[in-house]
Amino acid sequence: MEKLNTYIQSLDFAYLKVYSGLRGDSFIAFSKQIEEEIAGLEVLLPKARYMQQQKINRKIEALKNQINIYNARLINAQAIIHPNAKELASLEKNDTRFPKLMNFLNREGRQEAISMCLPVYREAIAFFDKEDQINGILHLCFECHWIVNEEGNAFYYGTSDYPKLENFLLNELII
Numbered sequence: 001m002e003k004l005n006t007y008i009q010s011l012d013f014a015y016l017k018v019y020s021g022l023r024g025d026s027f028i029a030f031s032k033q034i035e036e037e038i039a040g041l042e043v044l045l046p047k048a049r050y051m052q053q054q055k056i057n058r059k060i061e062a063l064k065n066q067i068n069i070y071n072a073r074l075i076n077a078q079a080i081i082h083p084n085a086k087e088l089a090s091l092e093k094n095d096t097r098f099p100k101l102m103n104f105l106n107r108e109g110r111q112e113a114i115s116m117c118l119p120v121y122r123e124a125i126a127f128f129d130k131e132d133q134i135n136g137i138l139h140l141c142f143e144c145h146w147i148v149n150e151e152g153n154a155f156y157y158g159t160s161d162y163p164k165l166e167n168f169l170l171n172e173l174i175i
Contacts, residue, residue: 097172
């Protein structure tokens with residue numbers, strides 16, 4: 001397992017953004033809207049030709065993945081931000097909050113007991129280069145104490161540090 005600070009130091013980024021989502025009333029409303037869209041597409045399936053059926057089935061699968069909290073990511077592999085994601089903060093390196101966040105993320109993690117539940121990545125940190133392209137993503141699950149990057153690689157991070165990081169991201173970081 002790679003160390004989180006090694007991963008972050010390998011990124012060439014100009015600024016970062018913190019996102020949160022896949023929870024609350026907005027996600028419930030979003031899920032209902034997607035389920036209605038899926039139901040509408042399923043009505044079309046019996047009348048569709050074979051190639052149209054394949055296209056409709058792919059669309060249904062993609063929609064289901066957006067509302068499956070175990071598969072959904074706030075930022076997917078194509079760097080597309082989930083419709084339910086809310087931007088909490090944008091930090092340039094000269095922001096006064098930046099050093100504190102980097103202090104949290106650059107801590108030396110140690111291997112501890114690993115949770116066996118399925119993680120739900122409700123927070124994400126995206127690292128952007130000078131051309132506003134995402135060149136790194138951290139997905140965080142505070143319930144299971146998991147941090148993975150855009151490739152699904154997990155990182156050591158001490159379980160005692162998760163509540164502090166969560167509080168900082170969801171409370172202190174927001175202005």
